[in-house]
Amino acid sequence: MGSYQIIPLKLQFSNAFLLKGEKIALVDTGVASDLPKLIKLLAVHKVTLKELDCVLLTHAHGDHVGNAKQIQDEFKCPIAIHPADVDRLKEGYNGKLKPVYAGTQLITKVVPQRFTPVTDNLTMIEEGPLDFFDSDIQVFHTPGHTPGSVSLGIDSENVLAGDLLIGGYLGGVFRSHIARYPYFADSLEEVRTSTKKLLAESYQTYYLGHGGPVSKNSVKGLIQG
Ligand SMILES: [Zn+2]
Ligand SMILES: [Zn+2]
DSSP, X not given: OOOOEEEEEEOSSSEEEEEESSSEEEEOOOOGGGHHHHHHHHHHXXXXXXXXXXXXXXXXXXXXXXXXXXXXXXXXXXXXXXGGGHHHHHHTBOOOOOBSSTTXXXXXXXXXXXXXXXXXXXXXXXXEEETTTEEXXXXXXXXXXXXXXXXXXXXXXXXXXXXXXXXXXXXXXXXXXXXXXXXXXXXXXXXXXXXXXXXXXXXXXXXXXXXXXXEHHXXXXXXXX
16 A cells, blocks of 8 residues: 655654555554644644544553543544553553663653543554555564554564664653663563664664654664674
8 A cells, every 4th residue: 555654753751653655554542641732733734633534552551542532432442552562551541661771760750550441442553564544554563662562664674663662761852763672671681672673674763752763774773783
């Protein structure tokens, strides 16, 4: 099917993305208080929530799924997530976050750890073509940050990697094009394995949930460093 424009939507704590092509998808949704800003940013690109064909969730953390329930209820919009993160989404809780860096635990005091759960009518996305939306988009199961984290290969050049990695410091305020390990990871070893899996693909640009985008070279530097 068609090609997609990848439009980053910078929200309070995280980036969401608008995929605009033959169909329209929103990738991640920010925290609940981001909703007015999300609507405004979509309007800049002449899209309303009503027009979304689906919401794709890269993983079930509150800074990415905070508006999923509302969008599902109000617009009957399909919400898609990997099965390994469904429990957290249904519980409405990030779970216990394992910090990767000293001091990261402080972030949990600022960013909401609980969110409105989404309990029914979920669409499952697993490794392989994203058949229910556009089979040219490739889903990669890239666990590590969470068990059900996914990355979405949009075309041969561009991948949306969620929080598998982050770009720069302070949510991308400084050196946002430098690839780094995420603030939290259930398993850093798995983050490394998942990153290597993406590096074996053709993607040159990695769009991330915090900071970024980062280049393939920057990601290589992180993994080899
Ligand atoms: Zn996360
Ligand atoms: Zn995040």
